[in-house]
Amino acid sequence: MTELQRRPTLMDVAKAAGVSRALVSIVMRGAPGAAESTRQKVLEAARELGYRADSRARLLRSSRTKLLGLIFSSSQPFHAEIVDAAYAEASARGYEIALSAVATGRPEARAIETLLDVGAEALIIIAPTLSPEDLALHARRVPVVSLLREDVGDLVDSVSSDDYAGIRIAVEHLASLGHCRITHVDGGTAVSSDQRREAYRTEMLRHGLEPVIVPGGPDEETGMRAGQVLQADLPTAVIAFNDRSALGIMESFRAAGISIPADISVLGYDDSHFARLSYVQLSSISQDAPLLAAAAVDRAVDRVEGTLPPGRVVRTPHLVLRRTTGHAGAQKVGQN
Amino acid sequence: MTELQRRPTLMDVAKAAGVSRALVSIVMRGAPGAAESTRQKVLEAARELGYRADSRARLLRSSRTKLLGLIFSSSQPFHAEIVDAAYAEASARGYEIALSAVATGRPEARAIETLLDVGAEALIIIAPTLSPEDLALHARRVPVVSLLREDVGDLVDSVSSDDYAGIRIAVEHLASLGHCRITHVDGGTAVSSDQRREAYRTEMLRHGLEPVIVPGGPDEETGMRAGQVLQADLPTAVIAFNDRSALGIMESFRAAGISIPADISVLGYDDSHFARLSYVQLSSISQDAPLLAAAAVDRAVDRVEGTLPPGRVVRTPHLVLRRTTGHAGAQKVGQN
DNA sequence: TAGTTCGACTAGAACGATCTAGACGACGAC
DNA sequence: GTCGTCGTCTAGATCGTTCTAGTCGAACTA
Secondary structure (H helix, E strand, O other): OOOOOOOOOHHHHHHHHOOOHHHHHHHHOOOOOOOHHHHHHHHHHHHHHOOOOOHHHHHHHHOOOOEEEEEEEOOOHHHHHHHHHHHHHHHHOOOEEEEEEEEOOEOHHHHHHHHHHOOOOEEEEEOOOOOHHHHHHHHOOOOEEEEOOOOOOOOOEEEEEOHHHHHHHHHHHHHHOOOOOEEEEOOOOOOOHHHHHHHHHHHHHHOOOOOEEEOOOOOHHHHHHHHHHHHHHOOOEEEEOOHHHHHHHHHHHHHOOOOOOOOOEEEEEOOOHHHHOOOOOOOEEEOOHHHHHHHHHHHHHHHHHOOOOOOEEEEOOEEEOOOOOOOOOOHHHHHO | OOOOOOOOOHHHHHHHHOOOHHHHHHHHOOOOOOOHHHHHHHHHHHHHHOOOOOHHHHHHHHOOOOEEEEEEEOOOHHHHHHHHHHHHHHHHOOOEEEEEEEEOOEOHHHHHHHHHHOOOOEEEEEOOOOOHHHHHHHHOOOOEEEEOOOOOOOOOEEEEEOHHHHHHHHHHHHHHOOOOOEEEEOOOOOOOHHHHHHHHHHHHHHOOOOOEEEOOOOOHHHHHHHHHHHHOOOOOEEEEOOHHHHHHHHHHHHHOOOOOOOOOEEEEEOOOHHHHOOOOOOOEEEOOHHHHHHHHHHHHHHHHHOOOOOOEEEEOOEEEOOOOOOOOOOHHHHHO
16 A cells, blocks of 8 residues: 655755745745745746645635635536636636535535635625525625625625516517516525516516516426416416526426417526527526626625725626517417 | 624633643543543633634644545536535534535646645545546545546545446346337447446347447437437437436427337436426436445545545446336337 | 552644744945 | 845744643552
8 A cells, every 4th residue: 555645845845945944935925035046946846846835834824815615505506607607717816716515404504614614715605595694793704795695784795686687678578579468487485586576577567567477486396387377378478587497387388289489488597508408499588607706706806805895796687589489479369 | 894803712712711722622622631620611711702723723733624525517417416415424424525616627636636725635526537547646645536437546446336237227127118129329428428338238239139329428419419310210218328318319309209108218317306307207227326425425534534445336226217218019010 | 658550731842834034145335 | 344225045933723741749559
């Protein structure tokens, strides 16, 4: 069996390069105060030994870790896209990301503790479920950024997508296609469901249309049940709470021989992976995960580096047009 | 703005309780060597001050972090299930998990470095793509466990599902339903694709059947294309590389008016979230993610704590019967 | 009584980095 | 020639823990 080898330290590099530890430290973190020639010599020695700074020791002394904590839910595919984008943005700003998942039997509070223990300087929480009070408690230690949820109190930053605007775009799109009977299948108790439901109601009224809301949920199963309810009195268009719900709705239509978009238009929300599949081609409202993620990371870094106060960032979603929405046609007369 | 408050240290507690730092340390980690009376006194003082050990300092000194590094791919929904289960198992064995994702522009090597930096004592990598040599390089530093991939060299542990057995079960299931013309849509260059393809070939021959392989891939799009190829000469059953591929295959059949399982049986692999959807009900081979995850965590912990040599753990997958496979019927005669 | 053992406790050295204060030589100004 | 300045480099303190090697007194043994 091979012996597990000790990881090289500053001292090792210093000896190899024939200089002091302090100088190696200076070179490694790119601080001024080293001659170019020795800088090269030290870097060479470090590379040779495969040296990497021990973040625990560094942190103990300097309290700078350049580490951002990101909390996501392992059961939400949409979160994965955000994680992906967050890495890119953090890297661009010279930070690393420490991940922690909310999973079954692993509450948000636990995820937060873990991240603080490994030395995260700021926390980004995707769709946090903690109360504003609990969040504020943590926000007194480190900057906290809430992603995809807005009502998080004054001590916590938030980066979110404008749900109201998203629904407005959805209603306007369908209205412009001549639809008058537009139903909303809501998200039940899911985050953002209330905002979207209210936005839908307001926008419909603004267009002089009657809002009809069918209870739903955040996944295919609830969408399918809602689809069956819809069939009792088929509208000409549906705005689903999200793409997964839309998928369920469409599936129930398919089983009943109702064709899309000829008989009814279906609009999703999230522009997720599913919506893009060639055999789905779901028109959807995109929250643009990469942009949201980048905004959250920027916010976190700004808070860590500067002293600016917590604030809100709101981005406007946009429509991604595919195959499931079309002009209100003959069916409107027939079905009415 | 509220000032960020300094957290209390061992010294603070020691002063408050009127003892030495060392004794507080002993009490805090429940080590033997303190009288019950002083133990209570110290605990009381610690509680009073809201003391929490600074894990950075603790880890720096003790080199025990009780931290397991887990590397997954943000684009694989199947990995999320494993992450979920790994948390539970690690927690049960008194360890924490540090997560790191492989994402676009963020290679595996980078993910590994991050985890080592925060002090992971062992690495669990889901479907690693590094070469055995590169893996071995890291395995000299810390125990490395490969999950879902077997050919990783002698220095690296592996926990995997027996692909051969999985395919054997698949072929046997379909053969027992009377199918003779069973086609395999492979996974292209995806991990495990080669093993499953070969297992399929061998098992078909063992049953005296002729193996037919259609090139595919790990997702819906490639599955759909394969489905179209299949239609030129429809077999009575298909074994897809995974569930997503099966979904694509089924979609292409649906578009062509081919019904499942009346005209053709479709069998997936992974028993993922998709397979379980009420309108999909895909029969599938389950690798049992929670069990695999638990085995990987156990392996990692055993390696960290004991001195046992690297080894292989192989689990046998099982069949989950749903609605997409059925008896070979009339179509066999008609289509031939 | 002297020696041994034992439990309770402590001082001080790690751990691996950063930071502060200062040394040293070279160079220019007066 | 002395002084100050500047750039480069180093020694040693420090962060908050844990670990090692004791000390100290009481109890037990012979």
